[in-house]
Structures are given as structure tokens and as C-alpha cells.
Amino acid sequence: MAAGIELEVNGKRYTASYPPETPLLYVLRDELGLTGTKYGCGEGSCGACTVLINGAARRSCQISLSAAAGRPVTTIEGLEKNGVLHPVQQAFLDAGAFQCAYCTSGMIMSSVSLLKSNANPSKEQIVQSLQGNICRCGTHPRIIEAVQKAAGKQQEHAK
Amino acid sequence: MSQAERAFAIDLEPERYEFRAVPMHQFALGRREFFKIFGAGLAVFAVAKDVSAMQETAPPGRGFHNEELPKEIGAWLHIGEDGTVTGFAGKAEIGQNIRTTLTQTIADELGVRFESVRMVLADTALTPFDAGTFGSRSTPTITPQLRRVSSAARDLLLEKAAKQWNVPVTKLVALDGKVTDPASGRSLRYAELAREDLRERQPPAQDPVKPASEWTIAGKPIPKVDAREFVTGAHRYTTDLRPDEMLRGKVLRPPSFGATLIAYDDSAAKNLPDVVIVRDGDFVGAAAPTVAAAEHALAVLKVQWKELPQISDREIFSYLKKNAQPSGEDRFRQTKGSVAEGMAAAAKKLEARYTVAYIAHAPLEPRAAVAQWTGDKLNVWMGTQRPFAVRDDLAAVFHVAEKNVRVIVPDTGSAYGGKHTSDAGMEAARLARAAGGRPVKLVWTREEEFTWAYFRPAGVIEVKSGVAADGKLSAWEFHNYHSGMSAIEPPYEVANLLTEYHQVPLVLRSGSYRGLAATANHFARETHMDALAHLAAMDPLEFRMNNLADARMRAVLEAGAKAFGWPRQKHTEGQGFGVAAGCEKGSYVATFAEISVDRKTGTVAVKKLVEAFECGAIVNPDGLRNQVVGAMIQGLGGALFEAIEFEKGRIGNAHFANYRVPRFRDVPEIEAILLDRKDLASAGAGETPIMAIAPSIGNAFYDATKVRLVNLPLRPELHLAG
Numbered sequence: 046m047a048a049g050i051e052l053e054v055n056g057k058r059y060t061a062s063y064p065p066e067t068p069l070l071y072v073l074r075d076e077l078g079l080t081g082t083k084y085g086c087g088e089g090s091c092g093a094c095t096v097l098i099n100g101a102a103r104r105s106c107q108i109s110l111s112a113a114a115g116r117p118v119t120t121i122e123g124l125e126k127n128g129v130l131h132p133v134q135q136a137f138l139d140a141g142a143f144q145c146a147y148c149t150s151g152m153i154m155s156s157v158s159l160l161k162s163n164a165n166p167s168k169e170q171i172v173q174s175l176q177g178n179i180c181r182c183g184t185h186p187r188i189i190e191a192v193q194k195a196a197g198k199q200q201e202h203a204k
Numbered sequence: 205m206s207q208a209e210r211a212f213a214i215d216l217e218p219e220r221y222e223f224r225a226v227p228m229h230q231f232a233l234g235r236r237e238f239f240k241i242f243g244a245g246l247a248v249f250a251v252a253k254d255v256s257a258m259q260e261t262a263p264p265g266r267g268f269h270n271e272e273l274p275k276e277i278g279a280w281l282h283i284g285e286d287g288t289v290t291g292f293a294g295k296a297e298i299g300q301n302i303r304t305t306l307t308q309t310i311a312d313e314l315g316v317r318f319e320s321v322r323m324v325l326a327d328t329a330l331t332p333f334d335a336g337t338f339g340s341r342s343t344p345t346i347t348p349q350l351r352r353v354s355s356a357a358r359d360l361l362l363e364k365a366a367k368q369w370n371v372p373v374t375k376l377v378a379l380d381g382k383v384t385d386p387a388s389g390r391s392l393r394y395a396e397l398a399r400e401d402l403r404e405r406q407p408p409a410q411d412p413v414k415p416a417s418e419w420t421i422a423g424k425p426i427p428k429v430d431a432r433e434f435v436t437g438a439h440r441y442t443t444d445l446r447p448d449e450m451l452r453g454k455v456l457r458p459p460s461f462g463a464t465l466i467a468y469d470d471s472a473a474k475n476l477p478d479v480v481i482v483r484d485g486d487f488v489g490a491a492a493p494t495v496a497a498a499e500h501a502l503a504v505l506k507v508q509w510k511e512l513p514q515i516s517d518r519e520i521f522s523y524l525k526k527n528a529q530p531s532g533e534d535r536f537r538q539t540k541g542s543v544a545e546g547m548a549a550a551a552k553k554l555e556a557r558y559t560v561a562y563i564a565h566a567p568l569e570p571r572a573a574v575a576q577w578t579g580d581k582l583n584v585w586m587g588t589q590r591p592f593a594v595r596d597d598l599a600a601v602f603h604v605a606e607k608n609v610r611v612i613v614p615d616t617g618s619a620y621g622g623k624h625t626s627d628a629g630m631e632a633a634r635l636a637r638a639a640g641g642r643p644v645k646l647v648w649t650r651e652e653e654f655t656w657a658y659f660r661p662a663g664v665i666e667v668k669s670g671v672a673a674d675g676k677l678s679a680w681e682f683h684n685y686h687s688g689m690s691a692i693e694p695p696y697e698v699a700n701l702l703t704e705y706h707q708v709p710l711v712l713r714s715g716s717y718r719g720l721a722a723t724a725n726h727f728a729r730e731t732h733m734d735a736l737a738h739l740a741a742m743d744p745l746e747f748r749m750n751n752l753a754d755a756r757m758r759a760v761l762e763a764g765a766k767a768f769g770w771p772r773q774k775h776t777e778g779q780g781f782g783v784a785a786g787c788e789k790g791s792y793v794a795t796f797a798e799i800s801v802d803r804k805t806g807t808v809a810v811k812k813l814v815e816a817f818e819c820g821a822i823v824n825p826d827g828l829r830n831q832v833v834g835a836m837i838q839g840l841g842g843a844l845f846e847a848i849e850f851e852k853g854r855i856g857n858a859h860f861a862n863y864r865v866p867r868f869r870d871v872p873e874i875e876a877i878l879l880d881r882k883d884l885a886s887a888g889a890g891e892t893p894i895m896a897i898a899p900s901i902g903n904a905f906y907d908a909t910k911v912r913l914v915n916l917p918l919r920p921e922l923h924l925a926g
Contacts, residue, residue, distance in 0.1 A: 067496070075452075075494065080444035081437020083617075085568050086650035090860035093568060121437035134435040141427055144830050145299025146434035147568040147617030153435065172868040179860065181568045181618055182299050183837030184830060185871045 050114045054079065055123030065111035070094045072110050073120060081121035081150050085179065092178030095151040095158075096120050102158035104177075121150040124157065133157050136195035137188070144182035151178050156192045165196055273349070274332050280353040281310070283398040287381055289314060289321045291350055294334025295342045296326040296589055297615040298623070300890045301827035302342050304429045305422075308824060309347050312421040313354035313414055316381040316394065323429075326588075326613035328595045336590035338621060338716055340789040340888025343823065347886055351413040361397045368392070416821035416882035423882075425826030430615070442587045442614050443572045443647050450574070451480065453635040453646035454498040456488040457656065460511045460853030461712070467508035473501045481505075482638045491635040491644045514853040515711045521559050524664050524686045528706035536705040538693060543668070546679025546700025550670025552739040557666050558728040560687055560916040561847035562659040562712055566865055569617020570653045575632035576643035581608045582636075586629040587616035594626040598633055620838070621716035622657060654858035659848055660717030661710075663687020665728035671740045675750045682729065688721025691788040691895065694729055696751040712850060718835065719891040722788045723842065723898065727916055730784035730899035735912060744903065745770055745783050754787070756818060756881075760794040761785050763877050764816035768796035778802055780908025784899035790887030791819035795836075795896035798872075799904040801924065808920040809872075810840065810901055816877040817893050820884035832876045832893040839897030841866045845917050 049060035054077065061072050070087070073079045073096070082105055085093030089107040096105045097119035105113075124131035130138065133156050143149045152175065159166055159174040166174070171192045180188065274280070282290040291310045297303040303323050311318045324330050326337070334346075358378045365383040366373040369390065377384045384391040416423060433439040458465075465486045473481050473490070479501045480491040490501040515523050547553060573586035582604065588594050591611040599606040616623065628646055636644040648656070663686045670679040677698040684692055689705035717723075737747035745765055752758055764770075764783070772781050778801035785794040798812040817832050845864045849856030857863040876893075902913040905920045913923060 063494070064496070071495065074444075075446075078446060079437075080440065080446070083441075083569070084443060084647065085570075086860050088650060088859055088861065091568065091650075125436055130432075130435065137435045138427075138431055141431070141826055141830065143428075143431075143434055144301070144834055145567075145569070145616065145618035146439065147299075147441065149434050150437045175868045177867075179568060179865060179867060181566060181620070181838065181865065182830075183834030183866065183871075185837060185866075185868050186833060186874060187830070189868070 050110055052077075052110070052114055052118065053116070054118045055120060056117075061110055063110055065109060067110045068106045069096070069108050069110055069113045069118070070105040073105060073118075079120050079122055083147055083150055085148070085151070090177075090179075091148075091151075092155060092175075093148055093151040095154040095178065097154060097158055100158070100161055102155045119154075121153060124153070131157065132198045133160065133192070133195040136191040136198065140187045140191040140194060142184055142187040142191040144184050148178060148180045148182075152180065152188055156188075156195065159192070160196055160199060164199055166192070168193070277353040277357055279332050280350060281314075281357055283357070283394050285395050285399065287316075287320060287393060287395040289316055289394075291321060291323045292331045293323065293325055293346050293350065294328075294331045294592060295346055296337045296591065296613045296619075298337060298587075298589060298619040299616070300337075300342070300831060301428055301824065302337070302346075303615065304426060304827055305343065305823045306346065306350060307429055308422045308424070308426055309350050310354050312419050313351045314358050314394075315378045318421050318426060320381060325615075326591045327610070328591050328612075329610040333592055336593060336624065337619075338589055338624065340791070340891050343819075343886050343888045344790060347823065348413070355413045361394055364397045365392050416886075419821075422823050423821070423880075424824070426824060428827065440614055441569050441572075441617050442574060442585050443569055443617070445574045445585055445614070445645060447574065447576065447643045449642045451491040451493060451635075451639055451642050451644045452495045452498050453489055453491045453632055453644045454495065454502055455631050455646070455652075456490075456502045456505065456507065457652065458486070458509050460509075461514060462512045462853060463509040465507060466510045467506070469506035472504040472506070476501050476504075480635065480638050482635055484634060487631075487634065489631060489635050491639050491642075511853060514851075516851040517561075517847075517849050517856075518851075520562075520662050520711060521664050523711065524662065524708045527708050528685050529708065536689065536707070538703045539701065540698075541700035543679045543681045543700050543702050546698070547668070547670045549672060550678045551673040552671045552736070553669065554732065554736055554739055555666070555668045556732055556735065556914060557664065558724075558731065558914045558916075560663045560665070560724040560727065562662045562714070562850070563717070563842050563846045564654055564659055564848055564863060565620045565622030565657065565717060566653065566860075566863070567618040567620060567622055570648040570650060571623065571628040571657060572645070572647040573629040573632040574643055574645045575629065575636040577633075577636050577639075577641060580604050581610075582633055583610045583612070584629045584633060585612045585614060586626075586632075587619070587623055588613055588626070588629065589619050589621070589623045590626075593624070594629050597626040598629060601630060602633065602637065620718040621660075621720070624716055625658065627656070650860065651858045654848075654863060655855045658713040658715035660723075660842075661687045661714035661721075662712075663721065663724050665724065667728055667732045669732060669736060671736050675740050675742050675747060677736075677751050682725075684721065684725060684728075687724040689725075690720035691722035691725045691786060695754055695757050695785075695787050696733075696748070697753050698751070712848070718838070719788070719894045722786070722891065722895045723839070724916070726784065726786045726895040727898045727902070730786065730896060731902050731912070731914065734782065734784075734899070734903040734906065738906075743771055748783070748785060756792045757785060757787055757794075759879060760792045760816040760818050763879055764794035764796050764814055767816065767875055767877050768798075768814040770796060772798075776800070778908055780904040780906070782900045782903030782905070782907055784896035784903060786892075786895050788892050788895060790885075791817065791889055791892040793817050793892050793896050795900040797897075797900035797904040799901060799908060799920075801905070801908045801920075803924055806921055806924055808905065808924070810844070810870075812873040812875070813897070813900070814875045814877070815893060815896070816879060817889070818879035818881060819887040819889045819892070821882045821886045822878060822880045823886050825878060825880070828878055828889055829876055831889050832878065833874055835890070835893035836874060836876070836897055837866050837871055839894040840870055842916060843898035843901050843918055844870075845919060847917050
């Protein structure tokens with residue numbers, strides 16, 4: 046086995062020993078213990094494993110360890126700063142935008158990515174960008190509401 | 205049918221698709237372990253009254269395990285020296301928010317802050333026996349049970365303080381975790397009062413719980429307990445557990461249902477380092493430090509399977525009809541008057557046949573378990589709705605005492621009736637048995653989920669009916685083949701009635717699904733009622749009202765109609781409006797749908813859903829709204845497009861890429877109207893809000909196109925004739 050692959054996750058450096066072709070999802074969860082990122086299908090169809098790579102939402106089950114190496118990865122565990130929730134996390138909390146909450150990490154990561162590229166998305170743009178994320182509990186209206194709330198908060202801060 | 209008769213019918217409801225008959229055994233609550241964990245300073249109270257009336261019993265005669273609930277208050281409630289109150293219940297939190305509503309219930313009745321109460325749920329070593337988290341039973345059974353023990357506890361604390369101060373108990377107030385004497389201003393914290401052993405004390409003979417009108421903490425939209433854990437990814441679901449020395453398990457699945465192992469050669473796998481291979485009959489599995497290593501071990505095995513001929517989805521409905529078994533059991537049949545006479549008296553008659561496809565639960569957290577043996581003691585962490593049944597299954601299969609098996613349910617990534625069986629726990633425990641004390645985690649893949657879990661059963665429903673000249677139902681004959689008998693009885697007044705449930709041998713493995721067969725039976729009944737209304741030249745809502753006496757049914761229809769603006773004028777081409785309603789498990793629903801049909805593009809869009817729902821006194825309106833809206837959206841899938849494809853014992857669409865579930869784009873404008881009946885006992889709400897979605901949409905499609913859809917999923921776009 047190779048000496049290991051350098052990975053940067055949430056600003057921390059790790060050396061991963063899993064084979065280079067291993068999907069990032071399993072490295073995060075099984076090797077690094079970052080279990081906030083969820084397995085939902087392993088096929089890129091549900092969005093539960095969404096993380097940010099270079100700030101953009103990616104399905105961590107569809108990107109290999111070697112492809113993620115050298116690019117900053119952010120997981121749900123990396124959003125909170127000094128005990129303060131990210132505005133999107135806070136908005137999900139305030140809107141009660143979850144039931145079983147298994148999809149929540151992926152929903153939040155996809156929404157963070159959206160708001161990075163579009164600070165004031167329309168409802169249709171939110172729907173479009175979350176279309177790949179499955180919520181089986183049917184909490185979609187509150188998730189949209191949470192993203193809108195978070196966008197509003199970010200706008201306020203920007204002023 | 206009267207209210208009492210309907211309640212009786214509900215009690216007879218068999219959750220019939222359970223696969224393993226569970227042995228009847230008595231359960232000795234592990235009190236010693238409980239004391240060890242929760243320490244001294246226990247408030248161990250005397251016998252709670254009326255406990256026998258509160259026993260939750262599983263459906264009769266189906267091999268379900270029933271036990272007496274513990275009678276001591278201490279089994280349900282613990283007041284610590286630091287004032288922390290701990291409640292215990294065997295229910296599992298699966299996203300329905302029961303952890304929050306039970307916390308509210310105890311805080312409200314005991315008179316303590318919400319934040320000072322925590323719930324221990326679904327742990328067979330710590331919580332009282334529970335048949336399972338299903339059937340919308342948690343709120344109607346466990347909520348009053350916890351109220352009773354909290355009320356008795358509060359009264360004993362009051363009594364204790366009264367004796368200490370030598371003042372009449374009626375002069376004292378129990379609130380905010382302390383007993384106060386307003387006259388003198390002195391007070392004692394519950395924690396101080398509870399320090400003394402009250403075991404010998406008897407609770408007062410009469411001890412009513414607070415009526416909903418006096419609730420201060422229950423009835424409020426309190427946010428979900430542990431909500432922060434969920435938005436930070438900190439919550440540990442079963443799939444996230446990583447005990448030291450853990451191995452990962454994988455099971456070798458047969459190529460098709462019912463296939464048997466006829467050749468097995470493990471010579472290439474035997475010498476792999478750090479790998480445990482287990483073959484036990486047709487079960488083959490591996491455990492290794494990583495999933496990849498376990499998969500590799502299974503891949504190098506040489507095996508051969510013998511497959512069986514199987515029914516396919518193309519022939520399922522004719523199969524179900526042909527293979528219906530003569531029931532001869534009265535509990536499957538209800539009769540009243542004479543359907544023949546009712547049909548003879550009818551001015552209009554209608555016969556129709558409806559079908560319902562198999563669908564999958566597809567909970568986003570797949571079935572998973574972590575199992576660890578210590579000698580002949582087994583601990584299993586598992587996302588299940590029936591921890592005690594899983595415990596019993598494991599004890600039976602591994603020939604150990606039930607007290608040696610502990611099943612713990614971490615708050616789970618949803619279930620919808622799909623996590624009743626012990627499969628993943630059984631598999632993990634079997635592998636762990638061979639792993640020398642190391643824990644084994646086993647997580648089903650999505651494909652395994654879609655293939656080896658069980659389904660909501662398919663069904664055929666036939667209805668024969670007559671309407672008299674005055675628009676009253678004169679005859680109603682309703683046959684459900686295979687899918688189930690939940691809500692098979694109509695809520696409508698009809699003198700001549702026959703309803704019958706026909707059992708059929710299983711084709712695909714089938715089981716409970718949110719609402720059971722109530723969704724299928726409501727689809728058939730409410731579609732049929734719509735067709736009858738048109739035959740009788742009456743407005744569909746007016747026709748229902750004309751045949752309804754039940755005030756709660758009428759109330760939800762009226763509330764929904766008002767919000768929806770029924771009857772509505774069509775303003776655009778292709779618009780259609782539909783209504784459907786029903787009641788089940790003590791709650792009532794009326795759903796109104798607006799759809800839009802575009803013949804040019806061949807698309808059908810659900811534009812708006814309005815649903816009025818009533819489940820007695822609302823315990824948490826915020827959580828309830830989440831459940832109701834969630835059921836409506838989940839219901840869209842089964843209504844419009846979800847169907848399991850199968851042939852030769854294989855599932856044809858075992859992936860989210862080809863088994864379509866509702867996504868953001870499918871969600872219409874939604875309005876949920878929650879009627880709060882503080883004068884009525886709280887009923888469960890997880891299931892009923894899903895029942896009327898499909899027929900309301902199908903009826904709206906008829907309104908738009910004059911085409912009647914009689915199969916679920918509706919797939920309306922396939923019925924737009926040229």
C-alpha cells in the first residue's frame with residue numbers, strides 16, 4: 046500500500062491510507078470518523094453525502110480520494126465556527142426544517158454552495174439546486190424556507 | 205357504523221405482514237442495570253393506578269409478544285438529585301418527533317421545565333416493554349401513560365411536602381420543579397422531596413390528569429429536542445456508530461428471491477488476513493476491517509444458486525385475484541342489511557376495479573445494525589421500530605435468554621413502517637458471533653434496501669355500489685384482495701353493506717407501510733365515491749356530506765373546503781379540482797387537490813394541495829405540521845409514480861435513479877389546516893394524513909379530463925388521449 050494520500054478537510058490535514066480509488070465518502074466516514082456526511086445511496090442520486098470541494102457542492106460518493114487530494118474539503122462538521130452555527134445551519138434550526146434529519150447534512154451543504162454562488166436565489170433556483178437531494182420525510186417547504194431565511198440573513202450582513 | 209363500532213374495528217386491525225412469529229415469553233425488566241446507570245436519589249413510587257387499562261397490546265393472534273407494562277411509576281419516571289427528570293418509553297424516535305412530544309407531556313403534567321426532562325427511548329434494558337412504534341399508537345397510549353405516572357408522582361410529592369409542613373395538601377402548588385406553600389412562601393424542590401423512599405406509598409384513588417385546556421407546555425410548538433445535533437451532523441445514527449475494534453459486515457445476496465445455495469467453495473477466501481467468513485445454511489457473509497475487504501472476500505467465494513420461477517409485475521393483479529384464499533373468518537368480513545336489496549333499490553349503480561402497485565419505503569438511512577457479543581451476552585444497536593421484537597428474535601435464533609440480549613435504538617433516519625423486522629440485526633449478530641467479541645457493523649446498500657426489505661403490498665380492490673334517487677348510498681360492497689383491511693369500513697352511512705378482506709399468499713415480501721392498506725382502501729373508496737357523485741349528478745363534496753353523519757368527518761371536509769374555496773370555478777384550460785376524505789386510527793382527514801393538465805406537452809402538474817386534519821388535542825402543533833405536510837408530500841410518490849418493478853425474482857428498479865421518489869420539483873403549493881380539539885383525546889398523526897392524497901388527485905384529473913384513473917400509481921400523463 047502507498048504511504049498515504051494527503052487530504053485537507055475542514056482546514057485540517059489528514060493522511061488517508063485507503064486506496065486512491067476509494068470514494069471520498071467512505072474515507073470521511075470510516076477512516077476519518079467524520080460521520081456527519083451521510084450514506085444514502087452511494088450512487089450520486091440522493092445528495093445525503095454532499096460536501097464542499099473548493100467551495101462547491103459535490104457528491105462525496107462520486108469523487109475518489111485521489112481526486113479530492115490537494116483540494117480543500119468542507120463537511121458539515123466544518124461549518125460551525127467557534128461555537129457559532131453557519132447561517133444556513135441556524136436557518137434550518139429556526140425553520141425546524143427536518144424530521145428524521147438524515148438528509149439534513151446534505152441539504153445544508155448543497156444550500157451553502159448555492160448561496161456562495163447566488164446570494165439571493167429565487168424559489169425556482171433553490172428548487173433547481175436542491176433537486177438532487179432527497180428528503181423522504183417530505184420537509185421540502187421548510188427547507189426552501191430555511192434557504193430563503195439564510196439568504197436574507199447573509200444579505201443583511203453584507204449591507 | 206357508530207363511533208364505538210369503528211373503534212372496535214380498529215382494534216381488530218391485524219398488522220398481518222410480519223414474518224417471524226415471535227415466541228411468547230415474560231420479560232423481567234433489567235432494573236439493576238437501570239439503577240447502576242442512573243444512580244441513587246431515585247424517586248421510586250408506589251403502584252400507578254389503572255395501568256391495566258393502559259396496556260398497549262399488539263394485534264391479537266398473530267404471534268405478537270405481549271407483556272404487562274410495569275406498574276411502578278419508577279419504571280417510567282425518575283427524578284434525580286440534581287432535579288433532572290428522566291422519562292422512559294419503549295417507543296423509537298424515527299423522525300415523527302415523539303421524543304419532543306413525550307418530553308412536553310411529562311414536563312406539563314409534572315410541573316417542571318421542559319429543559320429539565322429527558323427521555324430514554326427504545327432500549328430493551330432500560331425502557332418498559334413496547335410492542336412497537338407503529339399504528340399511530342405512541343400518542344394515544346404512551347402520552348396518557350406518562351401523564352398518569354407524572355400526575356401520581358406530582359401528587360405524592362405534594363403529599364410529602366404537606367406532611368412535612370403540616371398543612372393541607374390542597375394549599376400547596378406543584379410548579380417549576382418545586383412544591384410551594386403560597387401562604388408562607390416556603391418551598392421544597394422535587395429533587396429534595398424525592399430523596400426519600402416512597403415505595404410504600406399508595407397514590408390517591410382519584411387523580412385526574414390535566415385536561416388539554418389547562419396544558420402549559422404540551423400543546424405548544426416547542427422545537428425538536430436535540431435539534432442542534434442534527435444541523436451540525438453530531439447526532440449518531442446507527443450507521444454512524446464506530447465502536448473500538450469494529451469490523452464491517454457484508455452479506456452475499458442471492459441472485460433472486462428464494463434462491464438456495466447449492467455449491468459453496470471458500471478456498472480462495474479462507475486465508476485472507478483479518479477476514480471472518482460465515483456460512484450458515486443459505487446465509488453467507490463476511491466481516492473485515494473495511495467494507496471493501498469484506499466485499500472482496502465475498503467476491504472470491506465460488507457459489508452456485510438454484511433459482512425458482514417467480515411471478516412478475518405484469519401478471520401480479522390477475523395472480524392476486526386468482527389466488528385469493530377462501531377466508532371463512534368473520535374478522536375479515538363485515539355485513540349489514542342486504543347488498544342485493546340495496547342494489548335493487550338503487551337509482552344508479554356502479555361497479556369498478558382498482559389496483560395498487562407494490563411500493564418501497566426507501567428510508568434515507570438504510571437498514572443497519574451494530575452487534576457485539578460478550579460471552580453469551582449480545583448488544584445490538586439498530587434503527588428499528590420494534591426493539592423488543594428484535595430482542596426476542598435474536599434470543600430465539602441464538603438460543604440465549606432474552607435478558608442477555610439488549611437492543612438499543614439510536615434516533616433513526618426514518619422508517620415509515622419499514623423497519624419492523626430484525627434482518628440487519630440478525631445478520632450483524634450472526635457475523636459478530638464468529639468475530640471473537642469484536643463488534644460488527646452492517647449497513648445495507650441502497651440496492652439491498654430496495655430489494656431485500658419488504659414492500660407495501662400490491663392489491664386489487666373491487667367495489668359494487670348503488671345510490672338511491674335521493675343521493676343516499678343504498679348498497680356498498682367492497683373487496684380488498686391482498687393489500688390489507690385498514691380503513692376497509694366506509695365512514696359513510698349505508699344500510700346495506702359488505703366489506704371483505706381476501707388473503708393471498710405472498711408474492712413479494714410485504715409488510716407495514718405508513719397507513720398500511722388505508723391508502724389503498726381510501727384510494728378505491730374515494731375514487732368510487734367521486735364517480736358515484738358524478739353518476740348522481742351531485743357535487744362530489746355535497747354527495748359526501750349527503751352520506752355522512754360523523755361530525756368529525758364533516759368538520760374536516762368543511763374546513764378544507766373553506767380554505768380551498770370549494771366549489772371552484774375553472775379559470776384556465778386543463779384545470780381540475782378534486783376532493784377525498786377519510787378517517788382512521790382516531791384521526792380525520794380531508795384533502796383537496798388542484799391540478800393542471802397540459803395536453804400539448806403531455807404533462808400533468810399538481811398545483812395545490814389543501815388538507816384539513818384533526819387528531820384530537822394537538823400536543824405539538826409545529827411537529828404535527830411537519831408530520832402532516834410530510835405525509836402529503838410522501839403520498840405524492842405513491843399517488844403519481846412510485847411502483848416496484850419485478851421479474852424472475854429480481855427488482856427492476858432498485859435505485860433512486862429508476863425508482864422515482866418525490867423531489868423538490870414535485871412539491872406543489874401546500875396548505876395544512878390543523879383542527880385542535882382540546883375536548884378530545886390526542887390521537888396519533890403519522891399515518892392518516894397520507895391516505896387521501898391519491899384519490900384527491902385522481903378525482904381532480906377526472907374533473908379536468910373526464911378520464912377516470914383506477915390504478916395506483918396514477919401516472920396521469922399516460923392517460924391523456926390524443
